Amino acid sequence: MSDMQSLASSITAVTSPFRHYLHELHERYQALNDGAVADYIPELTLAKPEWFGICVVTKAGQVFEIGDCDQLFTIQSISKAFVYGLALEDHGRDYVNSKVSVEPTGEAFNAIVLDEKTNRPYNPMVNAGAIATTDLVKGANSTERLKRMLAMFKRYTGRDHDINVPIFLSEKATGFRNRAMAYLMLNFGMVSDRVDETLDLYFQQCSIMVTAKDLAMLSATLANGGVNPVTGERALDERYVQDVISVMLTCGMYDGSGEWAYRVGMPAKSGVGGGITAVAPNTLGVGTFSPLLDAKGNSARGIKVCEALSHDFGLHLFNVAQPAHDLAECIAGNDADNW
Amino acid sequence: MPKVVSVHSYRGGTGKSNFTANLATTVAAQGHRVAVFDTDVPSPGIHNLFCLEPEQISATLNNYLWDEKPITDAAYDVGANVGLAADQLYLVPSSVRADDIARILKDGYDVKRMNDGFRGLVKALNLDYLFIDTHPGLSKETFLSIAISHVLVLILRPDKQDYQGTAVTVDVARQLKVRNMLLAINKVYSSLNREALQQKVEETYSVPVAGVFPLSEDVVQLASEGVFCTKFPDHPVSQEFRQVAQQIMEV
Structure with a gap:
C-alpha cells in the first residue's frame, strides 16, 4: 500500500457506514451494566466498569476503533x-x-x-x-x-x-x-x-498487557491465514491456523462454548481481564474490551457485540441465510450517502 | 437528504472563507437550513464575515473536539447578522485564542470526532446544507472533508503555484472518490480573457468551472466585515456567487 492509499484508506474507514454501525452498537451496549469485574486478585478490581472498546480489523487491513480501544488490560486466557x-x-x-x-x-x-x-x-x-x-x-x-x-x-x-x-x-x-x-x-x-x-x-x-485493538489484530491475523493484515508479517504457520481457530470455536468461551458456537458461531477466546477476540475466517477479526463479566467469566458487553455482528452480517461460520447487511458493501460505503 | 459542501484550495489567500460565507448565505436565503463549520482550526476567521465577535462566542469547535461541549453548544445562529430570519443560518466557529490554537496544533484531534460532529449537527438542527470552510493544503482534515462532501468547491487563482497545487488536490479528491467537484477561479485581473481561461482550466483538470470572479477592489474594501452578497446584492460578484450557488444546489 502506498502512503497515499493508506491515508485514503484511514479516511474511508472514518466515513464508512460500518464505523457508524459499530458506533451504534457501542452506544447501545454501553448502557448494559450486567455482570461484575473479576476480583480473584485485587489488581483486577481496579478496572472501571464503564470501560468499553470495540475494534474490528478487516482482512484488507482497515481498522475500525470505537470507544476505549487504547486502554491497556491483561490478556489473561x-x-x-x-x-x-x-x-x-x-x-x-x-x-x-x-x-x-x-x-x-x-x-x-x-x-x-x-x-x-x-x-x-x-x-x-x-x-x-x-x-x-x-x-x-x-x-x-x-x-x-x-x-x-x-x-x-x-x-x-x-x-x-x-x-x-x-x-x-x-x-x-x-x-x-x-x-x-x-x-x-x-x-x-x-x-x-x-x-x-x-x-x-x-x-x-x-499478565501481558493488550488493548481491544491488539485483540482485533490477533484475530484478524488468524482470519488472514496467519499474516498480520496491516504489517504483512507472518505470525503463525499457515498449516496451524485452522488448528487454533478450531479449538477457539469448540473451547474458547469457557463452559459457555457450546452456546457460543450455536448462537454466535465465530471462533473466539475470552479472558477475565474483559477481552474477547473473535475470528470471522477470511473476513475480519473482532476485539472487544469491557471488564464486566457474566457468570461464566465472559465479558457481558463483548458477547452482545459479537452476537450482533454475527447476526447482522451473517458471520456465523455455518450461516447460509442472507444477512441483514452486506459486510463488504457496508465497509466500502460512505456514510455521507446516508445521513 | 442533507448536502455537504466543502470549500477548499491548495494555497492560502484564495478566498475560501469569503466564498464559503457568500455561498452559504445565498443558499440559506433561498429558504434552506444551512450551517457553516470553520474547520480551519490553525487560522480561523470566517466568524468575522458573519459579524460574530469573539466575546459573543463561549463554546467553539475546539471545545467539541476536546470533548468538553456538545456540538450544538458551538453552533451560533448568525442569520440576523446577514439579513436572514432566525433559525436559518448557523456558524460553528473555531477558537481564535492563541492557547487553544497552540493546543490543537500540539495535540491534534480525532478526525473521527470531527465527522461525528458534522453528522450530529446535521441531525440536531435538521439541516439541508452543511458548508465546510477548510484550512489550505492537504491534511487529514482536508481528506475527511473531501471524502464526506457531496460537492467539493476548489478555488484557484490564475497563478502557476495554484495551478500545480490544484492538480494535486484534484488527484487526491478522485482517489477519495469525491462525488462532485466544481472549480471557481478567483482574483482574475481584467486584462485576462475570461472565457479562454475558463476553457483552459476545464480542459486541464476535466472539472467544470462554476464561476470566474474578478480581482475586485469592492470585495477587498469590505475587509471581511460582512458577507458581500448581502451588502451589495446587485454587484456582478454577487451575481456570480448566485450562479455558483445554483450549480451547488442542482448537483
Whole structure:
C-alpha cells in the first residue's frame, strides 16, 4: 500500500457506514451494566466498569476503533489460543496432540480434570491444557522462552508488549490450583520437570498487557491465514491456523462454548481481564474490551457485540441465510450517502 | 437528504472563507437550513464575515473536539447578522485564542470526532446544507472533508503555484472518490480573457468551472466585515456567487 492509499484508506474507514454501525452498537451496549469485574486478585478490581472498546480489523487491513480501544488490560486466557499456536509450530501437530487433547470439557476453566485413559488435559483453552502447551514452548531458559512468546505476540499485533508485574506476582502468589494441576500432570508425565519455570511463564503470559485493538489484530491475523493484515508479517504457520481457530470455536468461551458456537458461531477466546477476540475466517477479526463479566467469566458487553455482528452480517461460520447487511458493501460505503 | 459542501484550495489567500460565507448565505436565503463549520482550526476567521465577535462566542469547535461541549453548544445562529430570519443560518466557529490554537496544533484531534460532529449537527438542527470552510493544503482534515462532501468547491487563482497545487488536490479528491467537484477561479485581473481561461482550466483538470470572479477592489474594501452578497446584492460578484450557488444546489 502506498502512503497515499493508506491515508485514503484511514479516511474511508472514518466515513464508512460500518464505523457508524459499530458506533451504534457501542452506544447501545454501553448502557448494559450486567455482570461484575473479576476480583480473584485485587489488581483486577481496579478496572472501571464503564470501560468499553470495540475494534474490528478487516482482512484488507482497515481498522475500525470505537470507544476505549487504547486502554491497556491483561490478556489473561486469550493468550492460551496463541501459545497453542506457538507450541504447534515448535513441535508439530502429532506431538502436541499427544500432550493435550482438543475435547471441550463442559467443566469450568480451572477444573482439575484429566482424560482418564490418556491422562491428557482436555484442551488447550482450559488452565490445565494451557499449562501443558506453555510447557511445550521451546527455549534454553525462562528468559528465552518468555522472549519468544512476546515476540510471537508482536508478530500478531505489530507492537511490543509488556507484562503487568503486580498482576503477574499476584497470579503467581495465589495460583495454588494451577500449581496443583501442573504437578498432577508432572505425575502423569504430561509435562516436563521444569514445572516452576513453566508456571511462571504461564502466569506471565496471562499478565501481558493488550488493548481491544491488539485483540482485533490477533484475530484478524488468524482470519488472514496467519499474516498480520496491516504489517504483512507472518505470525503463525499457515498449516496451524485452522488448528487454533478450531479449538477457539469448540473451547474458547469457557463452559459457555457450546452456546457460543450455536448462537454466535465465530471462533473466539475470552479472558477475565474483559477481552474477547473473535475470528470471522477470511473476513475480519473482532476485539472487544469491557471488564464486566457474566457468570461464566465472559465479558457481558463483548458477547452482545459479537452476537450482533454475527447476526447482522451473517458471520456465523455455518450461516447460509442472507444477512441483514452486506459486510463488504457496508465497509466500502460512505456514510455521507446516508445521513 | 442533507448536502455537504466543502470549500477548499491548495494555497492560502484564495478566498475560501469569503466564498464559503457568500455561498452559504445565498443558499440559506433561498429558504434552506444551512450551517457553516470553520474547520480551519490553525487560522480561523470566517466568524468575522458573519459579524460574530469573539466575546459573543463561549463554546467553539475546539471545545467539541476536546470533548468538553456538545456540538450544538458551538453552533451560533448568525442569520440576523446577514439579513436572514432566525433559525436559518448557523456558524460553528473555531477558537481564535492563541492557547487553544497552540493546543490543537500540539495535540491534534480525532478526525473521527470531527465527522461525528458534522453528522450530529446535521441531525440536531435538521439541516439541508452543511458548508465546510477548510484550512489550505492537504491534511487529514482536508481528506475527511473531501471524502464526506457531496460537492467539493476548489478555488484557484490564475497563478502557476495554484495551478500545480490544484492538480494535486484534484488527484487526491478522485482517489477519495469525491462525488462532485466544481472549480471557481478567483482574483482574475481584467486584462485576462475570461472565457479562454475558463476553457483552459476545464480542459486541464476535466472539472467544470462554476464561476470566474474578478480581482475586485469592492470585495477587498469590505475587509471581511460582512458577507458581500448581502451588502451589495446587485454587484456582478454577487451575481456570480448566485450562479455558483445554483450549480451547488442542482448537483
